[in-house]
Structures are given as structure tokens and as C-alpha cells.
Amino acid sequence: MDRRRDWLGARAAVLLPAVVAVLSFATGVVNISQVVITEPMFDFVPQSVQRAAGFTGALTGFSLLLAAFGLRRRLRVAWFVTLVLLPVSALQGVVQTSPVSLPLVVLSLVSLPTLLLNRKRFDRPVDLSAAQLAAGAALLGALVYGTAGTYALRDEFNNVSTLTDAFYYTLVTASTVGYGDVTPASEQATLFALSVVVIGTASFAIALGSLLGPAIEKRLSEALGNMTDAQLDLLEGHVLVLGYGDLTEPILDELAKSAEFVVITPDSETAARLQKRDIAVLTANPSDEEPLRRAAIEDARAAVVATDDDAEDALSILTAHNLNPDLNIVAAATDRENVEKLRRAGASTVISPALIGGHLLVQSAMGRQGMENIADHLLDVERESDL
Structure with a gap:
């Protein structure tokens, strides 16, 4: 019964998707790095589609890993996301037609029944604090502001012509990466870029603080002798x-x-x-x-x-x-x-330990032999008993 619980229990429902996530990411990276794909299904699946499956497979693996963290918290939304991503991961493994994708396909399909069997275990709604909601709203607002403004001023920026370019510029600026391939070409664009730097970096800092807060709380809980929620x-x-x-x-x-x-x-x-x-x-x-x-x-x-x-x-x-x-x-x-x-x-x-111990001591004092053996036997029985 315990062995069956280990293989089909809630822990397996978390561990298996986490392993699938790692395999999906690794398979995607291997597929992307291949220069020539000569698998048997190449005639049926174009190479461009296989390469695209590699990129999306890496993204699916990352998403599954985040979902696995959500499963550890027994979040209902994480269960639904995992239920959708596991078949997607299996399909991507089939499309990639790589020797290393076979374990990904098999494990993705094997994980589904375990996830379904433990559906009732994952029943918690997403419970975000006010600080986390505010941080998410600030980050989203900063990205929308930067993307919309950059696109509106696209003629005053170098190398900005689409919404994708505008979002790319906003993301690398707000995250302080700053590759330098997109630059303002006018004073108005420069002033707007400065506002994106201030608003974007502040929102990223707030979001990072909301993520580090639970980690610090975890360390404090451990220092005080508490198990964490996870x-x-x-x-x-x-x-x-x-x-x-x-x-x-x-x-x-x-x-x-x-x-x-x-x-x-x-x-x-x-x-x-x-x-x-x-x-x-x-x-x-x-x-x-x-x-x-x-x-x-x-x-x-x-x-x-x-x-x-x-x-x-x-x-x-x-x-x-x-x-x-x-x-x-x-x-x-x-x-x-x-x-x-x-x-x-x-x-x-x-x-009553006192009653049992007193009985053994009295019987031993009265000359009864084997009291120590009886005590040892009781201990052996307790070790073998299944609580």
C-alpha cells in the first residue's frame, strides 16, 4: 500500500511533471543545436517545424517547471496548467523526432494518469498578498507604458518598426540589460527612454522584492524551527x-x-x-x-x-x-x-508506561525470570507494528 502510494501519490504528481520539465527543456536545447536533422520522420515533418518545436519545447519545459512549483503549493491553477502542458510536451517530443525525445514522450504520457488520480489534492486557489498584486500590476503597467510609447515614437527610435521591437526595447531597458541595438534618435525619444528606465527598473525592483520576501520568510521559519508551507x-x-x-x-x-x-x-x-x-x-x-x-x-x-x-x-x-x-x-x-x-x-x-514498567519491575523483583526478554519482545513488536 505504501509503495503504491509513493508511485501514485501527490508527491509523484509533483515530481513527474518536474522531471518532464527538465527533459522538455533539455530536448529542446539539443534539437535547436542540431545542424542537420536526419531522423526517419524528417520526410513528414519539415525541419523548420522541428526546430520550432525545439524552441517551444524549451519554453514548455520552463513553464512546466513553474507549474511544478505551483503543484507543491497544491494550487488548482497549477494542476490545470500542468494538465494542458503535458500533452503539449508529448506532442513536441514526437514532432522533434530526436532520439532524446523518446523519454520525454513516454514520461509525459505516464505523468497524466498520476496527475488525474490526485486531482482532489490540488484544491487551493491562488492566494496573492496585496504587495504581490501591486508588484504584478506595477510591472505589467510599466511594460504596457514602455511598449505603447516606444511604438508610438517608433520613427524617433533606431531599429524600431513593430510592436515586437517596442516590447523588446522596453523589456531590455526595464530589466537593465540594455543591449544598445535600439537607441533614441531625438530629444523627445530620449526623454521618454529616461522615463522607461525609471519606471521600468522601479517596477522590476518591486516585483523582485515581492519574490524575495517569501524566501526570507522561509529562512526565518526554519531558524525558528518551523516547517514551511511547501x-x-x-x-x-x-x-x-x-x-x-x-x-x-x-x-x-x-x-x-x-x-x-x-x-x-x-x-x-x-x-x-x-x-x-x-x-x-x-x-x-x-x-x-x-x-x-x-x-x-x-x-x-x-x-x-x-x-x-x-x-x-x-x-x-x-x-x-x-x-x-x-x-x-x-x-x-x-x-x-x-x-x-x-x-x-x-x-x-x-x-500507561508507568503501569507497564512497574509491573515488569515488580515481577523481576519477585524472582520472575525473563522480564528483560519480555521488555525486549515488546520493543520488537512495536518496531514491527505499522502505525
Whole structure:
């Protein structure tokens, strides 16, 4: 079941298009660099069409790579874009008729079923901040202003005769590339060019800042011991560890050997310490619904609750059970009288480590042999059990 999930799950739906993107770009570059194309389909597909497929294939690969980043955020629009681009990529691979295009065609077609099977996983709308919307509007306005103005003054510019030339000049000027092949030929055109430099470079700087902002936020989140949204978005088949206490550490050691897990703890110092050990952690209250939803509780395979506070554990269990009634919740009761209370809160299994440990110690003290073997056997059973 786990193997099938790995091959057909949401992660595969992101990874496969990303690989297709790289292949599409690489195949396009190889096709463009070929001087003579002598493939068997050359008689049916003109060389000019194959070369055009190479250029557009590289562009498709770049677009697919952007869509793959969107898939990591579970964006609905990224799913639709990928669904359209995968057949396009396969068709471009066929048209290019290159030996290196065969893997592109096969992988593009193989990726489609996986993408369709995980359609419901990609359900988030595009959520842009006001700053990002403003940056996009500023950049678009600057490009429209520069293109329209340059085309209107095309007779006062060298080498500008079409809208494509005007857009090209605006783009290389605003991005500060400035090849120098298009230059103003009058004072009016020079003044307009200066305005394009000021408005264009400012809009590019604003857009760049809106892109760097999330990256800086990511670094701050990691420094504070938080998983990023991209890491949380595609969690599935994982184990949630709700809270952190003295009993939690050996549990983490065992989980690290057999399962993917996420620790949710409100203690930022503990979270930072766990993060340094490459343990996935979310700094939040495990009894709140929002962090449990962020940690994909609906796709988790189990939850473990084992801190030193049975009251807090009961709240975490109750919240987790309400969000996912079918979730297997295993709890450790610090006080034996709270075992039934934790079970009523929604725990599937409640264990009292003190009771078990005390029983083994007493039996050993009374002369019963093999208590250590029993303890070792219990540990072996726990290692082999599937949470």
C-alpha cells in the first residue's frame, strides 16, 4: 500500500511533471543545436517545424517547471496548467523526432494518469498578498507604458518598426540589460527612454522584492524551527506527534527508523532544537485545529500523544479525533487513572508506561525470570507494528 502510494501519490504528481520539465527543456536545447536533422520522420515533418518545436519545447519545459512549483503549493491553477502542458510536451517530443525525445514522450504520457488520480489534492486557489498584486500590476503597467510609447515614437527610435521591437526595447531597458541595438534618435525619444528606465527598473525592483520576501520568510521559519508551507502541503501517510515531553524522545527515535513524522509543539526552543536535528516540526498548539489542518491530519496514518500533561493530551486527542474520526490515535497516560479519560477523548489505544514498567519491575523483583526478554519482545513488536 505504501509503495503504491509513493508511485501514485501527490508527491509523484509533483515530481513527474518536474522531471518532464527538465527533459522538455533539455530536448529542446539539443534539437535547436542540431545542424542537420536526419531522423526517419524528417520526410513528414519539415525541419523548420522541428526546430520550432525545439524552441517551444524549451519554453514548455520552463513553464512546466513553474507549474511544478505551483503543484507543491497544491494550487488548482497549477494542476490545470500542468494538465494542458503535458500533452503539449508529448506532442513536441514526437514532432522533434530526436532520439532524446523518446523519454520525454513516454514520461509525459505516464505523468497524466498520476496527475488525474490526485486531482482532489490540488484544491487551493491562488492566494496573492496585496504587495504581490501591486508588484504584478506595477510591472505589467510599466511594460504596457514602455511598449505603447516606444511604438508610438517608433520613427524617433533606431531599429524600431513593430510592436515586437517596442516590447523588446522596453523589456531590455526595464530589466537593465540594455543591449544598445535600439537607441533614441531625438530629444523627445530620449526623454521618454529616461522615463522607461525609471519606471521600468522601479517596477522590476518591486516585483523582485515581492519574490524575495517569501524566501526570507522561509529562512526565518526554519531558524525558528518551523516547517514551511511547501513542506507541509504534500504530507501524506505520515505520523503526527502531538506535543513534546519526556516520553516523546524515545518515540521519535523509533519513528525515525520506519515512518515520516511531524512534531507539533508550542515550545519554540524545543522546535528549534528538533529542527537542528532535521526533525520536521511545527511550532503551534497541538490542541488547535489550524496547525493540525496545516499538518495534513486528514492524510495522516496515525497520531501519537505522549507528553507529561494528560489534560493537554486530552485536548489534543479530542481535536485530532474531531478533525479525523478514522485516525489511529495512540496515547500514553502519565497517571493510570486518566487512561479511560484519554480513551473517551478519542484515543484508539491508551498505554500507561508507568503501569507497564512497574509491573515488569515488580515481577523481576519477585524472582520472575525473563522480564528483560519480555521488555525486549515488546520493543520488537512495536518496531514491527505499522502505525
